[in-house]
Amino acid sequence: MPAFYFPQLRIIDVAQNDLVGFLPNNYFKILKGMRDVAPADKVKFEYIGDFEFYHEDSVKIVMKGSMVKLERILKIFTTIVFSSNQIHGPIPEELGELNSLLLLNLSHKSLNGQIPSSLRKSVELESLDLSSNNLEGKILEQLTYLTFLSILNLSHNELVGHIPEGKQFSTFSNDSYIGNSGLCGFPLTKNCHEEEEPEAPPKFYEEDDSATLFEWKFAL
Template identity: 40%
Template sequence: MDLSSNGFSGKLPASLFDSFYAMKIINENITTSYLGVQYDTLTITTKGLDLQFFKVFDQANIVIDLSNNRFEGYIPRTIGDLIGLRTLNLSHNNLKGHIPTSLHQLSVVESLDVSFNKISGEIPQQLASLTFLAVLNLSHKHLVGCIPKGKQFDTFENNSYKENDGLCGFPLSKECGGDDGVPHAATQFGLDQEEEGDSSIVNWQAVLMGHGCGLVIVLSVIYMHIVGNRISIMVFEVV
């Protein structure tokens, strides 16, 4: 499906992908003869290249290209149900929110491009399971945290993450905090320390309040004891 560069605007409806039944299966033996429809040329941008196809549908080239529009809102999680998808291009829109973790279900996706959007948050670590992923473009967004490690993510270069100052980890020169590479390890440590510091302050306040109350009680008992002794002496002298 190629709807790129059409000036579409508004939210990207999740229901749009519900009827894409052919994309919800992985079948290398599927044929396209039943369609009986062809175009002279169909240009699709995938893996950073402009490719021309002559058939509307080809199992080896199941594509969703919604790039260069003005779509808003969030990336629908239902895209993750399209497990037969090979190319997903949502670049150059006004999409916001996080990258949905459901995209890790796209087990045969080869090209994923969501660059030039307003997407923020972390890159889901689950995306490291996409072993067919050959091209990844997450540039020009507001992503933070550690870049996933292993498999295909060890093959991507800096350009895949360009203009995301909050990212760290390979292949970027900025290292992530912590020895285990856990996202936001340093930040979490700072938060833990801050919470621990707050707890300490509260505990000291409780201790001081407790000591204060105890001191008042002790002084009151001593005072009452002294006053009582004085009264006893006065009574004794009168008698």
């Protein structure tokens, strides 16, 4: 059933299925439950008579390749997990408009193109996993705006260039970037500013000065 039937969805987890095709960018546009979540909406209350109760439930989601069971769900826990399917194509720019999204897992597919710059708007994002795809280009400096980001996995792609520095990016280890031979900079050992050794100048045969002088005297 199309996602626009459920605009207030907060958790979408369809990991490890046989879904094919492109990510549905039109669906992401109408997920109002993942945009501009007000503080008052963070916890769902139930009223029974004159008493007020927290709503509690449990759900299982895939985080960092492992199944995790959350015993208590807050409405603020907005999640999209499409990992381990047969989805290909670019990452939709519309995902960046979901500025209340906390967890985004698009790993283990055949996504290509570049990391969309719109993800800089997902300022609440705490976990981003785009590993094991065919993403190319540079890691955008704008991703350093995601100051709540505590989990980052961009491994096994075709990313190149300098890894952004500062803020949350200073906390990530090599594991976040392995399998991208074109990347350089901290925390990798490959230095982006490493200059190539200058080539040795070509060697020319130099005649012996004394022999040359003798030949000129002989000619005179």
